[in-house]
Amino acid sequence: MAAPSDFKPIIVGFLCNWCCYGGADLCGVSRFQYPPYLRVIRLMCSGRVDLEFIFRAFAKKADGVFIGGCHLGDCHYNPEGNYDALGNSLVAKRILENVGVNPDRLRLEWVSAGEGIRFAEVMNEFGAKIKSLGPLGSSEGREIPDLQAGLEAATQLVPYFKLVERERFRVPKRTEDGYHEFFSRPDFEPLFKELVIDKLTMGRVMGALRAGESSAGDIAKKLRLDAAEVARHLHLLSQQGVVRMNGSEAQVAVAA
Amino acid sequence: MTFGLLQQQMDTQRVLRGADDNMGDIMVVGGGISGIQAALDLSASGYKVYLVEKSPTIGGKMSQLDKTFPTNDCSMCIESPKFIETDRQPNIELMTYTDVDSVEGEPGDFTVTLLKKPRYIIEDKCTGCTVCVEYCPAKIPDPFNQNLSLNKAVHIYFSQAVPLVTYIDDSCLFLKDKTCSICQTVCENDAIDFGQKAEKVKVKVGAILLSPGYETFDPLPRNDYGYGQFKNVVTSMDFERLLCSTGPHEGQILRPSDKKHPQKIAWIHCVGSRQVTPGGNSYCSSVCCSYTQKQVILAKDHLPDMHAKIFHNDIRSYGKDFERFYQRAQKLPDVHFIRSYVSVGSEDPVTGDVSIRYTTPDGVVEEFFELVVLSVGLAPPKDAQRFSKVFGIELNHHGFCKVDPFNPLQTSRPGIYTSGAFQGPMDIPESVMGASGAGAQASYLLKSRRGQLSEDRVYPEEKDTSEEEAKVGVFVCRCGANIGRVVDVPGIAEYAKTLPGVVHVEESLFACATNTAKAISDTIRDKGLNRVVVAACTPRTHEPLFRDTLREAGVNQYYFDMANIREHCTWVHSKEQEAATQKAKDIVRMSVARAGKLEPLEEFSLPVDKTALVVGGGVAGMTSAHTLAEQGYETYLIEKASDLGGMASRLHYTLEGMDVQSFLKDQKKKVYRHPKIHAITDATITHVDGYVGNFTTTVASKGRVRTIKHGAAIIATGAVEYKPTEYLYGQNDKVMTLLEMEGKLAKQDEKLLAAESVVMIQCVGCRNEDRNYCARVCCSGAMKNALKMKALKPDVDIYVLFRDIRTYGFREDYYRAASNQDVKFIRYEPQDLPQLEAKDEGGRSFIRVTAADPILGKRLELDVDAIVLAAAVIPTPGSNELARQFKVPLGPDGFFQEAHAKLRPVDFAAEGVFLCGTAQYPKHLSETITQAYGAAGRALTLLSRDTVVASGAVCAVTARDCVSCGACISVCTYGAIDFLDTPRGKKAVVNAVLCKGDGLCNAKCPTGAITLSHYTDGEVFNQIDAALELV
Incomplete structure (x- = not known):
């Protein structure tokens, strides 16, 4: 744009x-x-x-x-x-x-x-x-409140990120190449997804649910996430009892 | 107006009142980096210093350099903080644009007559706003830029000058024929005074230190290599300015003839150096090889497609990390180092290119270059002869200051010392360590008057306003026209009034002018302000001044914030006035928001234990220990061997012919007998604890263990000789090291003197893959011993097999002497090392040496009776352990790593620990002695104080929030954070003394338990929010 x-x-x-x-x-x-x-x-x-x-x-x-x-x-x-x-x-x-x-x-x-x-x-x-x-959100094609919700979820997780970084992402070589090498290692992406992105996605899903009951599909659309991915997280969250599935499983909400 | 001027105004009245009132302890003559360092050290050790500089500003040659080798640090960036420190130090009386006229008296009581040249500027009134410069119609070649660009007849010497005031050059139209006085009209502070006359000022001091520096060799008189005739032949100092972003073309390398980027550049080494022809200097200038490599590296950075050829003689990369620096330059694409003498041919009349003739294996070649840079050497300062008369000191035959090799900081006249390149060509770190060392010696002469003339500033008692609501005062500076002409200052001031917490807003023409700073203090008091924002220039230069203004008003100095609306706004958005005004308002809003969150912080003092501990009892350690003890400080000298002396025990004479053993005997006696020196031999350090001012070291010796409390430590553990595994060493008794040869010569060993022929092989055990450095001393060592052997047995044949002869400085004279006495020098390449074979033929046993001779282009066979290996100088075993104990680093070659290669050569980054001698890097005896005095001088700045002050902007832990994860501890390499057992478990605690305030731990702490004061999350959040408030 x-x-x-x-x-x-x-x-x-x-x-x-x-x-x-x-x-x-x-x-x-x-x-x-x-x-x-x-x-x-x-x-x-x-x-x-x-x-x-x-x-x-x-x-x-x-x-x-x-x-x-x-x-x-x-x-x-x-x-x-x-x-x-x-x-x-x-x-x-x-x-x-x-x-x-x-x-x-x-x-x-x-x-x-x-x-x-x-x-x-x-x-x-x-x-x-x-x-x-262009202004924040314009090149992304995203509404500011949506971005803010995501950033809020990320902010909530900062203490967790710091712990993960310390425990799992310690770069062995203090050189510029060492850093880029570390962050482009093949095993880094899956690990980062598991430890950081998944947690973040969960946080964002929870954030979306706090705004009101919604279907997995709607959440995925709103957060621009893959629907299957959202369903997977919802499943995990419901197992932990933090969200509840309503009736037909089409609607989910934060567990009371 | 800078802080120093504020000081000066208070003090200058006294200065100019009458001669007898001008009392100081020491006068430092020459305000280059060496003079600055000496003045800073001495003033910090309790002495009042007069710093006299002939130029309009301090800074010297270093301020003209673009970068410094071998780290490529920006020269001005590392030097200018020292300017501000000098300016702020109340015990330094700065006298710029001033010459020394005459000196009378004796050590302890000199009267110096100074001649203060007229600047035609009233220093106290000039604010450095440069409006006069803008209007001045007279353009003159800019001396700071080597006359490569124009400046005005009135100008500030360079933008970081101290004092930051203008001066008027003789080319001024008023001074010439009174046709213009526009500067007087535009100066809003009436700072211009054409009535000024040269003025004589008498100052009484106890000691004098000469650090007038050097001149670069001037190739003009001889038109060396076409300089002065061909436009595109420039000197290396010219090129230095071309490289620099404050240079004539803002850092663009443009050649003089047509202002085009040259793509083919030649450097010619040894211009004016290593020459016995008339007009040249016979010595080696010591710094040119490395600075040329620096220029090549930087030029390649500026011009990636550049082709360069560097025509050199020996490459003298003898300093710490110089060898790697040379390799770095060598490896650059399209850069070729060519060992050849050259001559300059002609200038192409059309292109302006210059041709150079040089030799290659295939014969003489002539090649055109778009730019030719002459690596000019160092010459004695212009004033050297006059200095010699005025100060009554002797010069050596090269025209530099004459010094004693066993005390290179003492001139021929007692009470007058010297440091820096006036002693002879040297690079920046040596000038700096010499400055600290000469300071230590002057300090010894004047020890009885320490602290009598120096004064501390006294501030009113601080009010506790922490419970009060924020009452913010905002002062918006116009900075003459610098801010006021671009942005709407009244509009900004009006806007500031609307910001939360702001109770007072004021505009000023110059917030930093002495009278304004005072007025701000008064306003703070009158209006009961408890937070202050000054919207002006950069805090990097002016924060200390305004913090001081708060202290004067009895307000905690950390309740201050600066809104930088000049460097970060009006100067960089000068054509977008509206947007710049909006940005300035945003910056002020951010500052006010931050000010609201600021907390009062205490700078705390810690007591200093006035005892020193010196590790290593060689010449370096003994010199340091003796210097400290003589000034009254208890000193422990720890030596692992059973006697003092170190490596010097194996040296017998110096290159200059001095007797090392009698010097050593004398020094050992002085040390052993000194009541304040506690020499502990056969000693091992088992444990070190503590921090600056308060160390506790445990030493075991002969079955006894003692704990020593001390405030400072000096590491002087020396180095050892490499034991060769090559060249039949240890297998054949005809093979010996250079040190072994020295021992044999000293006792006139019959077997050695029976040798008809000797081969000396240089670079044994270094300049190779295992040790990628030059051991610095071996070339001169070879000259020394070859000359000695020749003296004892004139008909001996000596062959020196070398890679580069590195007899830097005046040592070159001895290389020439050896050559003149028919010592033969044969160069070898590292990929074709000399081969040795023990032979027994015809009843004679000898060693056959085979080597390539690159000049004759054939293999040489030499059958000789003795082989002398210049074995490398290598780090002392056990350095690792000691480094760990004192929390100081080792460099890549295993030598101790100083805090900064250039400006802190005897300090460690860890405060209170200092370094000298070959523990830092191989060096000659006289260099070791200089550095040892330097380390003592630096230690004195600490030991002479009763307390050390630590900044308040350090980290602290809220124990309640600490989850003992240790994240903070693992990032803090200063070791400032530790776990403490508490009833609620392990909690991190910060030792504020060791904390340097980087705040890394704050960013790592998952719970926000550890906080960097003055840069807290809350303060930064406020700034972020304020920045984006209107979005």
């Missing part, structure tokens, strides 16, 4: 103090121009960016979220938090996709404090990208 020409995106940016924020400063000092979409939140380290920050920004209708850290290997801090930012963004992108937000709306970049020009380039490029996607 083409964005209206007067669309002025808002991008929430989390910038680490030591590199990217410095790069943004230098960009200013050097008077490199970029579009006025970014709203900056300064953090000490990109590793401080919580999954919840990202979900919250989108739930509040940010058109894009930007995370800027030090180049890998250059983190100001000993624990190299930028690797965690990398891991987090890879997880967040998958979750965003699942709840219907185009993952391209989240961008992670490394910008050093000396790369003023690069900061402008990144902002110009990302700004144009978001501009072309």
Whole structure:
């Protein structure tokens, strides 16, 4: 869908103090121009960016979220938090996709404090990208309340995601390749689906049911999920006694 | 107006009042990185420092560099925080644009007459807004950009300058013929004063430190390689500016003749260095090989299709990680390193390309390049001769400062020290460690007056407003025209008034000007504000100033937030005024929302145990320990062997001919006899606990175990000689290492002196797959011992088989001396190592060495009587264990890893632990001594304080919410979080002293039990919500 020409995106940016924020400063000092979409939140380290920050920004209708850290290997801090930012963004992108937000709306970049020009380039490029996607929901073809419901379900699960990440998604090699390799391993997708996406889907189904009784088909349509998938989750949820099937099994509701 | 100026205004009145009032402890002359480091260390150790710089700003040569090798850190980015630190330090009196006129007196009581040049700017009034620069009609070549671009007659030297004020160059139209005074008209602060005259200021100090740096070699007088004749021949410093985003073309590499991107670039090494021809310098400039590689790497990054040829002599990658850096440059596509002397042919009249003639195995080739970069060497500072007269110090025959190899920081005049490249060509870390070391020595001279002139700032008592409702004051800065001309400042101010919690809004022309900052303090007090938002520029430079303003008003400094509407708004959206105004309002709204959530935080002080522990009793450890003990600090010196001395016990003379054993004997005596040094030999460290200021180390020695409490630790455990497994070592007694040869020469071993011929093989056990580094000292070691052997037996034939001769700096003189004494140098390639065969023929037993001679292009056979292997210097066994105990890292080659390769060469990232000597990397004795003084100097900045202050923005745990999952503990590599057994089970607790405030744990904690203060979830949520409030 083409964005209206007067669309002025808002991008929430989390910038680490030591590199990217410095790069943004230098960009200013050097008077490199970029579009006025970014709203900056300064953090000490990109590793401080919580999954919840990202979900919250989108739930509040940010058109894009930007995370800027030090180049890998250059983190100001000993624990190299930028690797965690990398891991987090890879997880967040998958979750965003699942709840219907185009993952391209989240961008992670490394910008050093000396790369003023690069900061402008990144902002110009990302700004144009978001501009072309249009307001949140438009390129996705989704209603904002639907997206918000999904993001709410994801936010609820953040504590769980953190535990899963720690227990099961520990990346063995602290290198950029190591991270990408880990997240593209053949056994990663099924594991991620089982541990994260399934839980998220359940959360979303429950969220939809809290809004009122509905049929499996309707839920699937609303959440843009596969009907069989929804039925499978409903079955599991009913076994756990958290939803009840009404009569013909066509209607389900949250168990009282 | 910066914080320093605020300070200065208070202090300068005193400065300019009368000569006798200008009392300081130490004067540092030269405000480059070395002078800055010395001033910072000394002021932190309780001394009042005058920092005198001849340029309009501090920063020196480092500020002109784009990146630094071998990490490619952005040079300005790592240096400029030091500028701000210098500016803020109340005990540094900064005197820029000032020369030294004369010096009288003696150690402890010098009177220095300074000549303050007129800037034609009243520093206290100038806010650095640069409106005058905009209007100034006189364009001049910009010295900061090597005259490659234009600037105005009035300008700020560079955008991060300290002081951040303008100066007026002599080319100003008013100064020339009074035809223009537009700057006076446009300056809203009346900061321009054409009536200023040069002014003499007398200052009394106890000691002087000279760190005037160096000049780059100027190829113009000789037109070296066509420089000055051909437009597209530039120096490496010119190229440095071309690479830099603040350079003449905003980081675009454009060649001078037609401003096109050159796709074919040549670098020529050793321009002005390693030359005995008139106008050249005979020494090696030490830094050019690595900086050239840096430029090649960066240029390739800028111009991916670039073809480059680098014409070099020996590649001298002798420093830590330099060898890998060289390999990185070598591996780049279309980049070729060619070992050849070159000459420049001609300039193509049409294209402006320049031809270079060089030799290849197939003969001489002439090739055109679009740009030629001359890797120019380092020369003594321009003022060196004048300095020598003014300060009464001697220069060496190269024109640099003359120093004693056993104390390279002492000039020929007592009470005057030196650091940095004035001692001779050196790179940044050596300048920095020298600065700390020279500081330590000056500090010793003045120990009785420590703390007498330095002063701490005193603030009013802080009000507790934590229970009050938020009363936010918003101050919107126009920054002259910088903000005010792009966005609607009155509109923003009006808007701010409507925001929740805001009770006061004010506009100011310059929020950071001294008078405004004071007025803000008054307003906070008068209006009872308990939260302050300043909408102005970046917190990275100005937050400390405004925090201070809050402290002055008796409000907790963490109740402050900065809305960056300049760097992040008006400067980057200057053509979209309406959108920029809207964005500025959003930024202010976010800041106010955050301010509402802010909490008061305490910066807490911890006591410092004024005892030091030095691990390693070699020259490095002994020098550090002695420096600390002499200044009154109890020092424990831990040595694993049964006697002090370390590796130096095996050295007998230096390259310069100094007697190492008598130096060592003297030093050991001083250390053993010192009442404050507790040397423990045969010792092992079994356990280390604690943190900066408060360590507890357990040491076992000769059956006795003792626990030592100390505030600082210095690791000086040295390195060892590699025991070769190659070249018949250990199988044939004609084969020895370089150190063994030295021992034999020292006692005039008959068998060795009977040898008619000797082959010395370099790079044994390093520069290979096992050890990918250069051991730095062996080339000079070979020269030293070859020359010694020649002195003892002039007719001996010596052949040195080498890969690159790395006699950097003044050591080059000895390479030349060896060559002149007919020592033969034969280069070999790593894929074609020399072959050795023990032979017994015709009653003579000898070793036959076979090697390829690349110059003659044939195989050589040498039958010799002795083989000397330059065995590598390798890390001391047990370094791993020690690193683990002190929670400090080792580098990839097994040497201890300093906090920062360039600017923190003797610090560890772990506070309170320092490093020196060959434990860090192989180095020469004089370098070790410098670094040992440096480590002591850094330790003094800690030990001289009674307390250490830790930031309030650290993590804390709400025990109730902690589920003991350990997620926080596993991410915190600082070891700041531990489990504590409580009645409710194990709970994480933060040791705030060790916490660095990155907040990684906060993002990992599943229950939100651990929180990073000042960047809490609540504060960030407020900012997110405010950012999107209008969507």
